[in-house]
Amino acid sequence: MILSIILRTAEGLSDREGDPSAFRGCGVPRLPRRCRSEPRCRLMALLRWQRFAGVPHRGMMAAPPDQHGSAMLSYRHAFHAGNFADVLKHAVYVTVLRYVTIKAKPLYVLDTHAGAGVYDLGSPEAAKTREHRAGIERVLAAPGSWPDLLAPYLELVRAFNPPGRLAVYPGSPALARAILRPQDRLELVELHPTDHAALAARFARAERARVVRADGLAHLVARMPPPERRGVVLLDPSYEIKTDYEAVARAIAKAHRRFATGTYLLWYPVIERTRVEALLAALRATGIRAQYRIELCLLPDSPGRGMTGSGLVAINPPWMLPAMVEAGLPWLKQRLSAEGPCEAGWLVPE
Numbered sequence: 511m512i513l514s515i516i517l518r519t520a521e522g523l524s525d526r527e528g529d530p531s532a533f534r535g536c537g538v539p540r541l542p543r544r545c546r547s548e549p550r551c552r553l554m555a556l557l558r559w560q561r562f563a564g565v566p567h568r569g570m571m572a573a574p575p576d577q578h579g580s581a582m583l584s585y586r587h588a589f590h591a592g593n594f595a596d597v598l599k600h601a602v603y604v605t606v607l608r609y610v611t612i613k614a615k616p617l618y619v620l621d622t623h624a625g626a627g628v629y630d631l632g633s634p635e636a637a638k639t640r641e642h643r644a645g646i647e648r649v650l651a652a653p654g655s656w657p658d659l660l661a662p663y664l665e666l667v668r669a670f671n672p673p674g675r676l677a678v679y680p681g682s683p684a685l686a687r688a689i690l691r692p693q694d695r696l697e698l699v700e701l702h703p704t705d706h707a708a709l710a711a712r713f714a715r716a717e718r719a720r721v722v723r724a725d726g727l728a729h730l731v732a733r734m735p736p737p738e739r740r741g742v743v744l745l746d747p748s749y750e751i752k753t754d755y756e757a758v759a760r761a762i763a764k765a766h767r768r769f770a771t772g773t774y775l776l777w778y779p780v781i782e783r784t785r786v787e788a789l790l791a792a793l794r795a796t797g798i799r800a801q802y803r804i805e806l807c808l809l810p811d812s813p814g815r816g817m818t819g820s821g822l823v824a825i826n827p828p829w830m831l832p833a834m835v836e837a838g839l840p841w842l843k844q845r846l847s848a849e850g851p852c853e854a855g856w857l858v859p860e
């Protein structure tokens with residue numbers, strides 16, 4: 511009840527001002543006038559505002575288990591679709607999928623935390639945070655040519671939209687479906703009842719695609735190895751439960767023992783650096799070779815400020831991925847005005 515009053519108050523103010531950074535009178539500090547046009551100030555204000563308004567973000571603690579035996583999920587990707595983290599994650603995902611579909615042999619793709627599939631950027635959720643403005647909108651508007659790491663992904667985002675407009679954002683299920691061929695198989699796992707229903711409706715008639723309501727990590731372990739013996743797994747948890755960080759590393763270790771030649775892409779948020787370090791240490795400790803890590807942070811590490819950056823660990827990446835990332839990441843960093851850590855390299859060599 512109290513949260514809904516705060517949310518309504520927050521919506522009213524942000525509608526009036528047209529900018530969350532212009533919040534005032536609700537215990538949220540108002541930005542100095544000179545600061546409002548600077549991307550860093552605007553981002554910090556956005557993070558403060560989102561915490562204040564109760565927008566569910568990654569790393570938020572989930573409620574106790576519901577009747578399905580799973581935690582009640584608060585995170586909804588509709589609030590965040592097309593943000594800076596999606597741009598990096600989806601550019602890498604599209605790059606990997608395009609490469610592995612060059613060979614004619616059938617491919618299995620598993621998206622363990624699939625979300626709703628496609629996001630309406632005019633929805634109340636997207637309008638509340640407008641995170642896509644500092645992400646996909648900014649990148650699409652870049653003058654000149656896009657680097658190879660970004661170009662196929664950006665072309666796909668454009669293809670989902672009317673010419674010259676950004677109305678929807680394709681999530682990982684929609685991007686994969688646009689790339690996969692008739693001989694390939696796509697499995698999409700989503701636990702949240704609302705997002706699962708939206709995803710199931712969207713893919714109801716999609717051939718060779720299956721939507722499952724289950725725990726993504728348990729499903730991953732159960733499905734390995736795929737009969738195709740060629741596979742890509744995207745692991746994109748919401749990290750609502752703090753044990754998710756350990757759980758994801760354990761699940762990858764188990765899946766890799768059953769299917770060592772698959773490509774695994776794990777996304778992680780940078781909220782608290784110690785958690786990232788622990789996750790990377792757990793991944794190194796699995797003994798799995800060929801782990802390539804990519805990270806891009808908008809702000810320097812700042813505990814308590816929400817998600818300041820994000821990263822990916824690609825296990826068994828296609829051979830061309832490191833060179834493409836190394837060429838494209840500086841462009842993306844500049845385009846997003848990122849001021850935090852930005853790096854790519856082998857966490858564990860091949």
Ligand SMILES: C[S@@+](CC[C@H](N)C(=O)[O-])C[C@H]1O[C@@H](n2cnc3c(N)ncnc32)[C@H](O)[C@@H]1O
Nearest residue numbers: 587623624625681682700701702725726746748
């Ligand atoms: C970051 S979103 C996914 C975004 C999507 N992969 C994309 O890139 O478009 C994470 C999703 O995981 C779902 N989720 C959370 N816990 C889960 C679990 N244990 N198993 C499967 N899905 C889960 C959330 O409901 C949320 O929709």
